[in-house]
Amino acid sequence: MTKKKGGSVQLGTIAALVIMCVFLAxxxxxxxxxxxxxxxxxxxxxxxxxxxxxLLCLITAGIDLSVGANAVFCACLMGxxxxxxxxxxxxxxLIAICxxxxxxxxxxxxxxxxxxxxxxxxxLGMKNVLWGMALVVTKNKMxxxxxxxxxxxxxxxIGGFGGGFPVSFIVILILYVIxxxxxxxxxxxxxxxxxxxxxxxTRLSGINTANVLTFCYTMSGIMAALAGILxxxxxxxxxxxxxxxxxxxxxxxxxxxGGASFTGGKGTMVGTMIGALIIAVLRNGFTLLSxxxxxxxxxxxxxxxxxxxxxxxRASMEAKRRRLAAAK
Amino acid sequence: MAEYIVELKDCTKRFxxxxxxxxxxxxxxxxxxxxxxxxxxxxxxxxxxxxTGVHKADEGEIYVNGVKQEFHNPNDSAAAGIACVYQxxxxxxxxxxxxxxxxxxxxxxxxxxxxxxxxxxxxEVMLSLGQDVDPTKPAGTFGMGIQQMIEIAKAVLIxxxxxxxxxxxxxxxxxxxxxxxxxxxxxxxxxIGIVFVxxxxxxxxxxxxxxxxxxxGQYIDTRPIDQWDNDSLIQxxxxxxxxxxxxxxxxxxxxxxxxxxNLTVGGVLNNVSFxxxxxQILGLSGxxxxxxxxxxxxxxxxxxxxxxxIYVKGKEVHIKSPKQAIEAGIALLTEDRKGxxxxxxxxxxxxxxxxxxxxxxxGMFLDERKIEETGQGHIxxxxxxxxSIDEIVGQLSGGNQQKVVxxxxxxxxxxxxxxxxxxxxxxxxxxxxxxxxxxxxxxKGKCVIMISSEMPEILxxxxxVIVMRGGKVxxxxxxxxxxxxxxxxxxxxxxxSLDD
Numbered sequence: 001m002t003k004k005k006g007g008s009v010q011l012g013t014i015a016a017l018v019i020m021c022v023f024l025a026x027x028x029x030x031x032x033x034x035x036x037x038x039x040x041x042x043x044x045x046x047x048x049x050x051x052x053x054x055l056l057c058l059i060t061a062g063i064d065l066s067v068g069a070n071a072v073f074c075a076c077l078m079g080x081x082x083x084x085x086x087x088x089x090x091x092x093x094l095i096a097i098c099x100x101x102x103x104x105x106x107x108x109x110x111x112x113x114x115x116x117x118x119x120x121x122x123x124l125g126m127k128n129v130l131w132g133m134a135l136v137v138t139k140n141k142m143x144x145x146x147x148x149x150x151x152x153x154x155x156x157x158i159g160g161f162g163g164g165f166p167v168s169f170i171v172i173l174i175l176y177v178i179x180x181x182x183x184x185x186x187x188x189x190x191x192x193x194x195x196x197x198x199x200x201x202t203r204l205s206g207i208n209t210a211n212v213l214t215f216c217y218t219m220s221g222i223m224a225a226l227a228g229i230l231x232x233x234x235x236x237x238x239x240x241x242x243x244x245x246x247x248x249x250x251x252x253x254x255x256x257x258g259g260a261s262f263t264g265g266k267g268t269m270v271g272t273m274i275g276a277l278i279i280a281v282l283r284n285g286f287t288l289l290s291x292x293x294x295x296x297x298x299x300x301x302x303x304x305x306x307x308x309x310x311x312x313x314r315a316s317m318e319a320k321r322r323r324l325a326a327a328k
Numbered sequence: 329m330a331e332y333i334v335e336l337k338d339c340t341k342r343f344x345x346x347x348x349x350x351x352x353x354x355x356x357x358x359x360x361x362x363x364x365x366x367x368x369x370x371x372x373x374x375x376x377x378x379x380t381g382v383h384k385a386d387e388g389e390i391y392v393n394g395v396k397q398e399f400h401n402p403n404d405s406a407a408a409g410i411a412c413v414y415q416x417x418x419x420x421x422x423x424x425x426x427x428x429x430x431x432x433x434x435x436x437x438x439x440x441x442x443x444x445x446x447x448x449x450x451x452e453v454m455l456s457l458g459q460d461v462d463p464t465k466p467a468g469t470f471g472m473g474i475q476q477m478i479e480i481a482k483a484v485l486i487x488x489x490x491x492x493x494x495x496x497x498x499x500x501x502x503x504x505x506x507x508x509x510x511x512x513x514x515x516x517x518x519x520i521g522i523v524f525v526x527x528x529x530x531x532x533x534x535x536x537x538x539x540x541x542x543x544x545g546q547y548i549d550t551r552p553i554d555q556w557d558n559d560s561l562i563q564x565x566x567x568x569x570x571x572x573x574x575x576x577x578x579x580x581x582x583x584x585x586x587x588x589x590n591l592t593v594g595g596v597l598n599n600v601s602f603x604x605x606x607x608q609i610l611g612l613s614g615x616x617x618x619x620x621x622x623x624x625x626x627x628x629x630x631x632x633x634x635x636x637x638i639y640v641k642g643k644e645v646h647i648k649s650p651k652q653a654i655e656a657g658i659a660l661l662t663e664d665r666k667g668x669x670x671x672x673x674x675x676x677x678x679x680x681x682x683x684x685x686x687x688x689x690x691g692m693f694l695d696e697r698k699i700e701e702t703g704q705g706h707i708x709x710x711x712x713x714x715x716s717i718d719e720i721v722g723q724l725s726g727g728n729q730q731k732v733v734x735x736x737x738x739x740x741x742x743x744x745x746x747x748x749x750x751x752x753x754x755x756x757x758x759x760x761x762x763x764x765x766x767x768x769x770x771x772k773g774k775c776v777i778m779i780s781s782e783m784p785e786i787l788x789x790x791x792x793v794i795v796m797r798g799g800k801v802x803x804x805x806x807x808x809x810x811x812x813x814x815x816x817x818x819x820x821x822x823x824x825s826l827d828d
Binding site: 185191202205265 | 628649653654662670685723
């Protein structure tokens, strides 16, 4: 894999993260308050789940705009079933994961078997479908009083430091290690990069690219469901109206800041983790500095544009370097 | 008034490592149809691009009506009155006929476009070309023949003095060809000069006043049509001597590895049947567009097949995808190395195992040590020049990239290797190395099928040659046959029959 270059990209983003942290620590004493740090990690977890699925799709040169709505829908589905009398938390979560997987599978199938031109189309449509469905199943109501097992992932903490280390972030760390090994050390993982780098060459090398893509979107759906379960634990409620929150954008931003590219073939779990931390620290910093939420949106939007711009500049500088090297 | 409406003199155009045009010349009189023919790679495309200002010649002069011209871009050439109808039409299918004809030459009424006037004018121009069409309809609703007329209408509208037609009949039906020829004669009657590039000799004899032959970037001969015949044209096109740049070695002819029967792809392939044997190189010869690539892609499951049977070592196989083809022991090195052979921004390591993940895994995980071992083996055996196995493939030279693709397929452990233009765009040294890989494969008893548009390569490396034309097999020539020579194979590729 691209060890050297991957490393330098990540050094840059790590530096950005450190600089932000130092700046915030100086600007506001509460920043390095343990409970604030733990809060950031909790916040990171939700986005990190979504970004995992998003990264898989981005590597294949695709995108999944339905992750946020899918997470909210899965949470609402659990809420509706609970209201309907189902109290077994394990079954609720299994149903949520299956539902999320199914939505992702539909996204993948629309793209690969029904040949919709770009996942932008299918997943954007799906986002709206899921938003509506989330409101339908909950009858436009917020639902609370979930079983404790459902709330475990989002609520539970370990130890007493700063109110406890969130279980969700431990799960994320384990997930990211597994996904890192999956992407770099298995045939399917390598196929995902190759499909994103050159779909046709990969197909003609005997890899069923349609299945590879469908797998990525299904995984994205499962990750969204996990994020949905986490959100229930963290807030104690499910709310269909949340489906319009900019969750998808945050997930995309984490991946792109972490070195993924809209043109596919690139991106790592490590980079995405750093990207997710940067987003969480940014949002946390805004809150600490009591910056208005509308200004938050402006800055986050600019950060995303800046990240993509840097990716474009990086690519064109790389191309120039190769041209010059070839001319010698 | 000069004798020639357009005259190109002593033109040389070099690309890195190759002289595409070498003291080329071409001259067209007003009201004349000049046929232009040459083999694949003779330099026709470059010649057209120099005339249309796409490429700037390194040496040479272009005169239009006796006035010397400098073309810096296609606009200069168009302004001087040279237009070209390319084989791949530049038609915006969703826009109306009028929009297509007037693109970038809009008529205005004040600030707004004057569609009334443009529709009227478009209709007139199309009528003058013998086409009564509604110019408000999208161009895509019409057939290829009319779309081509729209291109010609564009040329007429800019008052072109010379129109180049690059294989205009290749995608037309019989009736449309007739209409096109009639239009050409009309244009000729208006005093417009036409350069007619074609792969079909009978069209040249029917239509042209003179025919110019070029070969290997050089001007060979121009004669009035009545001084040419089939044999003399083909002789002029091939007439080079074979030098011994082909280290051909022979394997032992084995059993029939691949047999295809009546392969059919609607409109592309027509009952293609042939056999390929172990220990032999089967050459697939033919002009560009003869259906060779389509044939092997269909065998490989890259494109769907409409009919026909495929047998591998005597057993019928039903291949629906490249995956199944590879499982059946078939490898396909595609003609477009960058577009469909390699993942350019991945490493050599990854590209080498792309078709053989299974052989390089232990349990769930990729076996990096084995990958490195076999990979390093290929780098040494194929002499891939690279600092390391972790180099990004996009950074390698064309020849080394091609060797990576070859390594990928050798890794897949196939029995039947199909190489589509394996030496295109790579330097001479790398070519010889590719030939040696093929030699090794046939000596190991494998079956090699090589598509090549270079006649010397076909003759130099093949044990047997299949000649295709228009999606059909025209001839089959053994290496020891008396027809195993440039003239006869070229004759078959141009539609002639080989008698015994």
